Amino acid sequence: MATRERRPERRQEPLSRERIVGAAVELLDTAGERGLTFRALAERLATGPGAIYWHVTGKAELLAAATDAVIAPAVAPADAEATPEQAIRTLALGIFDALDTHPWVGPQLTLTERHSPLLRVFEGIGRQVQALGVPESARFTAASALMSYILGVAGQNAAGSRSVPPGTDRAAHLGAVADSWAELDPGHYPFTREVAGQLRVHDDEAEFLAGVDLILGGIAAGLR
Amino acid sequence: MATRERRPERRQEPLSRERIVGAAVELLDTAGERGLTFRALAERLATGPGAIYWHVTGKAELLAAATDAVIAPAVAPADAEATPEQAIRTLALGIFDALDTHPWVGPQLTLTERHSPLLRVFEGIGRQVQALGVPESARFTAASALMSYILGVAGQNAAGSRSVPPGTDRAAHLGAVADSWAELDPGHYPFTREVAGQLRVHDDEAEFLAGVDLILGGIAAGLR
DNA sequence: ACCTGAACACCGTTCAAGT
DNA sequence: ACCTGAACACCGTTCAAGT
Numbered sequence: 441m442a443t444r445e446r447r448p449e450r451r452q453e454p455l456s457r458e459r460i461v462g463a464a465v466e467l468l469d470t471a472g473e474r475g476l477t478f479r480a481l482a483e484r485l486a487t488g489p490g491a492i493y494w495h496v497t498g499k500a501e502l503l504a505a506a507t508d509a510v511i512a513p514a515v516a517p518a519d520a521e522a523t524p525e526q527a528i529r530t531l532a533l534g535i536f537d538a539l540d541t542h543p544w545v546g547p548q549l550t551l552t553e554r555h556s557p558l559l560r561v562f563e564g565i566g567r568q569v570q571a572l573g574v575p576e577s578a579r580f581t582a583a584s585a586l587m588s589y590i591l592g593v594a595g596q597n598a599a600g601s602r603s604v605p606p607g608t609d610r611a612a613h614l615g616a617v618a619d620s621w622a623e624l625d626p627g628h629y630p631f632t633r634e635v636a637g638q639l640r641v642h643d644d645e646a647e648f649l650a651g652v653d654l655i656l657g658g659i660a661a662g663l664r
Numbered sequence: 665m666a667t668r669e670r671r672p673e674r675r676q677e678p679l680s681r682e683r684i685v686g687a688a689v690e691l692l693d694t695a696g697e698r699g700l701t702f703r704a705l706a707e708r709l710a711t712g713p714g715a716i717y718w719h720v721t722g723k724a725e726l727l728a729a730a731t732d733a734v735i736a737p738a739v740a741p742a743d744a745e746a747t748p749e750q751a752i753r754t755l756a757l758g759i760f761d762a763l764d765t766h767p768w769v770g771p772q773l774t775l776t777e778r779h780s781p782l783l784r785v786f787e788g789i790g791r792q793v794q795a796l797g798v799p800e801s802a803r804f805t806a807a808s809a810l811m812s813y814i815l816g817v818a819g820q821n822a823a824g825s826r827s828v829p830p831g832t833d834r835a836a837h838l839g840a841v842a843d844s845w846a847e848l849d850p851g852h853y854p855f856t857r858e859v860a861g862q863l864r865v866h867d868d869e870a871e872f873l874a875g876v877d878l879i880l881g882g883i884a885a886g887l888r
Numbered sequence: 889a890c891c892t893g894a895a896c897a898c899c900g901t902t903c904a905a906g907t
Numbered sequence: 908a909c910c911t912g913a914a915c916a917c918c919g920t921t922c923a924a925g926t
Contacts, residue, residue: 479900494908553894554856560850585879588813600775617776624783630787634790651805651808659884661884703917723920
């Protein structure tokens with residue numbers, strides 16, 4: 441009577457690099473960085489841990505591939521209609537969102553890595569910096585500053601959500617931090633106390649874009 | 665004849681949280697993040713791994729303590745003579761240097777951690793932002809942007825030097841990356857190719873400060 | 889109160905053996 | 908060519924036992 445239940449739920453596709461990376465991203469998203477295990481991955485793919493090594497050299501490459509899979513779609517080509525400023529905001533927001541949904545990516549990103557997925561981002565920002573009319577000698581600095589800022593925010597956001605049990609309410613967490621800021625010693629932390637309220641109500645994305653605009657303002661000021 | 669050689673080289677100080685954290689920092693600096701092991705640490709301290717747990721709850725706290733030990737001295741109180749801009753540059757440079765000598769700190773830093781060593785940095789920046797004459801409603805944004813930028817650069821630098829065998833010549837590594845940039849497909853990466861030369865010769869610290877000045881310029885522009 | 893070090897429950901990675 | 912899964916050399920952490 442239970443004999444027929446053994447049939448697999450769905451036909452087993454062959455193992456492939458693509459499936460492995462996809463499963464790795466899922467695992468990282470749901471279980472966090474510590475959740476990505478060759479054993480857990482193997483179980484999800486209904487195979488043994490050794491099989492994965494046929495398609496991927498090791499954990500480092502797996503993480504790099506997962507990072508790439510998540511960043512690449514975030515970098516859409518610029519809308520031809522957009523102003524350089526708008527194009528930069530769109531690009532920045534793309535990475536911001538990607539790192540927001542996948543908090544584990546942040547630490548993986550390095551621009552100096554030889555085939556970094558950030559190269560596309562840097563290129564995109566650089567072109568718009570050029571379109572803004574920044575002279576050649578100042579372009580590298582301007583593009584780097586924008587990149588660094590974006591990665592800094594994303595990294596902080598990611599670190600913040602990593603330090604919290606996955607699925608915790610973001611607003612609640614922010615509120616708790618704001619509370620602790622409001623309770624700081626006024627003698628040592630007058631400024632931080634003062635802005636605790638702004639931390640509590642602030643909109644991550646709007647705050648992020650305000651920072652981008654601050655840098656764009658500095659770039660524009662340099663052109664005058 | 666060999667009997668007397670067994671005397672310990674130096675008198676063994678008692679184990680303490682301070683000694684443990686100090687040894688952890690040394691281990692992290694010399695052997696990298698993967699080098700920090702309870703066994704390696706125990707060996708350095710001439711004890712068993714279990715002994716460490718009497719003074720420290722676990723690896724997470726150990727890393728946090730090591731991070732704090734490295735960041736705290738980098739945040740000196742502002743020179744009373746300095747302009748707000750200068751004070752911000754000094755502060756920024758302090759963290760930059762700390763993260764540069766200790767590349768493993770970057771990923772540990774989160775502002776939203778309840779007792780983050782970054783709180784002091786944020787407070788310091790915030791005060792100077794206030795001194796610049798930024799209106800209250802814009803201070804949080806300005807201070808956050810500066811913080812994020814600083815952490816972004818530091819994180820990138822750290823990630824860069826982490827991806828390289830410890831002790832490798834920095835200039836050589838930068839040169840190699842610049843070479844690979846210069847060889848990029850001109851159709852897809854015209855901007856990055858163009859600035860490859862600037863990456864090769866650029867001065868990390870000067871570039872970093874130029875970015876700080878860009879944000880300060882944006883803040884100043886907002887005041888006009 | 890503080891330290892010891894064996895033991896437990898994990899890891900990433902390898903590899904002989906299978907198909 | 909691709910997969911299996913036991914085995915190896917590690918981890919962080921615990922804990923009975925010592926001083």
